[in-house]
Amino acid sequence: MAVTTTRSGLVTLAGRPNAGKSTLLNRLVGQKISITSSRAQTTRHRLLGIKTTEHAQIVYVDTPGLHTDNKGVMNRHLNRVAGASLHGVDCIVLLIAASGWTKADEYPLQLVAKQGVPVILAINKLDQLKDRAKLLPLMEILSHKSEFAEIVPVSARTGANTDDLENAILKHLPYQPFLYPADQISDRGERFLASELIREQIFRGFQQEVPYATAVSIEQFRRTKGALHVEATIWVEKEGQKPILIGKDGQRLKTVGSRARLAMQKLFGAKVHLHLWVKVREGWSDNARALRSLGYTDEA
Numbered sequence: 001m002a003v004t005t006t007r008s009g010l011v012t013l014a015g016r017p018n019a020g021k022s023t024l025l026n027r028l029v030g031q032k033i034s035i036t037s038s039r040a041q042t043t044r045h046r047l048l049g050i051k052t053t054e055h056a057q058i059v060y061v062d063t064p065g066l067h068t069d070n071k072g073v074m075n076r077h078l079n080r081v082a083g084a085s086l087h088g089v090d091c092i093v094l095l096i097a098a099s100g101w102t103k104a105d106e107y108p109l110q111l112v113a114k115q116g117v118p119v120i121l122a123i124n125k126l127d128q129l130k131d132r133a134k135l136l137p138l139m140e141i142l143s144h145k146s147e148f149a150e151i152v153p154v155s156a157r158t159g160a161n162t163d164d165l166e167n168a169i170l171k172h173l174p175y176q177p178f179l180y181p182a183d184q185i186s187d188r189g190e191r192f193l194a195s196e197l198i199r200e201q202i203f204r205g206f207q208q209e210v211p212y213a214t215a216v217s218i219e220q221f222r223r224t225k226g227a228l229h230v231e232a233t234i235w236v237e238k239e240g241q242k243p244i245l246i247g248k249d250g251q252r253l254k255t256v257g258s259r260a261r262l263a264m265q266k267l268f269g270a271k272v273h274l275h276l277w278v279k280v281r282e283g284w285s286d287n288a289r290a291l292r293s294l295g296y297t298d299e300a
């Protein structure tokens with residue numbers, strides 16, 4: 001019987017909101033697939049980022065941040081999706097920030113530790129650690145928190161040590177054929193990615209409750225010769241949020257549109273025409289049926 005010489009497997013990136021999971025996924029895959037922002041709970045879906053080399057294929061699973069606040073339908077949805085993404089994988093990378101262990105890291109640790117798969121602890125945001133002398137004592141303290149397979153300090157932002165992390169992960173993947181075609185980088189299609197790039201600009205550009213009151217649906221996604229035509233609706237929860245999002249003379253919406261359009265052009269490698277509408281769907285984020293119709297299903 002032929003011996004399989006390729007390694008391949010699923011690796012979930014888990015951790016509290018804002019730890020840098022999506023930034024790390026993009027860095028490890030070498031493509032911007034997952035949206036990121038300085039706000040907690042940017043990621044709302046499970047998303048695969050696939051890294052294939054000659055001898056290995058690592059299928060990274062990005063997840064919403066795990067948190068203990070289960071108030072509201074959206075919070076419960078986020079925790080359910082993140083929790084389900086821990087099952088049936090070959091390895092879990094638990095992310096924390098180099099600024100140190102926090103109370104918010106306890107719940108993700110509890111959950112990942114009971115999955116029965118190797119857990120690698122990634123200490124992210126290494127670039128923010130002013131005093132490098134603090135790293136070794138921190139690693140020593142963290143090594144007593146759980147039976148980690150390895151502890152690897154990284155910076156998803158600069159890419160520092162991410163090769164070491166990849167090598168640590170590879171050791172835990174089984175020898176088996178690739179799970180996905182070698183040229184596939186995600187399980188998500190262009191429509192989904194387009195809607196996320198719009199949502200990303202709202203998370204980056206607005207304060208307080210507006211990002212959390214926002215969902216995006218794609219109404220049209222057409223390719224013609226040389227261009228992509230995208231029409232999307234930005235849903236908000238209250239009438240009063242509409243003028244905030246649109247801004248004086250439509251300026252703020254225009255900024256969202258032009259930034260999202262540029263990001264789409266980069267990702268899709270084509271000229272993009274983007275049209276945005278803002279509409280109200282009262283209280284959608286606390287309504288299970290509305291969530292499902294906006295694409296927040298329990299995919300796992």
Ligand SMILES: Nc1nc2c(ncn2[C@@H]2O[C@H](COP(=O)(O)OP(=O)(O)OP(=O)(O)O)[C@@H](O)[C@H]2O)c(=O)[nH]1
Pocket residue numbers: 016017018019020021022023024035036037038039040041042043044063064065066124125126127128154155156157158
């Ligand atoms: N300085 C620094 N910032 C980072 C690093 N990695 C991520 N960040 C920043 O941390 C913030 C959160 O990053 P995300 O990748 O969106 O975090 P996440 O864990 O996916 O967050 P959720 O999706 O909300 O759970 C963003 O502002 C990132 O730019 C890093 O290595 N260094």
Ligand SMILES: [Mg+2]
Pocket residue numbers: 021022023035036042043063064065
């Ligand atoms: Mg994220």
